[in-house]
Amino acid sequence: MDAITRSANRSLRPFLIALVAAVLLNLGLRLRIFEHVLRAHQSAPWLMGVIARGLLVVFAALLVAFWWLLLVRLLPEFRRGLAPSRRQLASLVWLASGMAANNLLSENIAIYRLNLSSYTLLIDALMLYLSINLTFLFWYWFVDNPPRRLGALWEQSGSAALTTPYGIVFPEETLERDVLRSDRWQPEFMDYAYFTILSSNCFGPPEGHLLVGRPIKVLHSVHSLAMITVFIVILARAINTLN
Template sequence: MTAHSEKHPDDPVEAVGTPPAPGNGAHDLAELLRHRLDRIERLLAPEPAATDGEPPRPAWRAETEGEQRWAVTAAILCAIGLQLFLPERLTIHPHWILPALEGGLLVALVVLNPHPRIDHGTRQLRALSLTLVAAISLANGWSAVRLVHDLVKGTGGSNAVALLSTGGAIWATNVIAFALWYWEWDRGGPASRARGTHDYPDFLFPQMQQPDLAPANWEPGFLDYLYVAFTNATAFSPTDTMPLSRWAKLLMLVQSVVSLLTVVLVVARAVNILQ
């Protein structure tokens, strides 16, 4: 046997099928080459995913280990601090009642679920979490209404720096509050997103449209929703992340209105004071 007739046992081309016996004519040679090319194409083709008759699962629905809680905890503490910074005339009396309630709810959430990652939850935990966000929104909404009322009546104060500081605190708390709402409601909240249980997203992030821009197990975290809330409060419209569900569009609409009223009235009043 010559060296040309030897076959390597690990040759992938020889491992698939048996080629037709070559003849002496050009037709047999062409058939042999076609057979070899077909086997190479089958070897290089990707394996079809086993779907059991169901459509393939999108990458953003894959189960993840859950996001860490440090970012959302820091944001809530920042919101509580901003509320304590506001003048008492703009807050629900007593001045400390809602910030204290928010701090107590935050402590309760950490005690009931001390894990560093948010990967599971119960109805009780979700109810506490939504109550905390509602308390932050209520306190800031009350302050925003009181501020707008004072500015319309012309009793917002004569110190431009204090007025801008107060308006900036309410605006920043508004961003945090709506970031928490987006974070809590998108696909059922952080625990549901980690389990990948929802069929449709409420917000469409760029990484979900082009998976090659992020790791395979990418999931939006609180900082992503904080960015969405910040850009919506400054541009008064979505930027790179699109709201898909009606409630998401409604929330972004309300946030834009509150942000626009706060910015326009506070800046206008401050300019009048400076002049």
């Protein structure tokens, strides 16, 4: 049991690092937005100001909750060799997702209020792109991993003693099933990173990858909508205003 726990913690570590990197990027972007506001001297509707300040308070609360959960609850268990619970991991990624959504909305408000443009907006768009993708990298692993590890959400195929996972079906998985008639292959960090990057750039699953089940399809749809907002609304304005 200890060996299984250590293996699970090793597989979790790169995804947890990616999630922490996403939070740090969100914090950096929030500081940039705050700096934009301090430098602005133009008037704006009072309602927009109230919304912007409310988003700032919400972001601060999410940030404090994330670091408290990570440093006080999760890391001590890691050091004792215990695997974190699904509830703790879900809370972490929900808090990180809330910060990313908060920044995405705040950036759009800043474009309207402060008339952000050019290279300033390009840097903000890049930070948003990275933070959102790192967050969804964790999400894809979180949603796809339990069916593979536990087998509780798998369904039996009709003819052979093989199973079909509810989640992402990778090309290597399909090849192994068709050629070797086995289902032992397991995706690793690079497989999820490749899937996440190409999904964000193409607004759809990469060629050869399949999405099976409602949870992974809902997750992918939200990811695509977030990327559309970054590319079409923010990045497009940045490019159009370059001198």
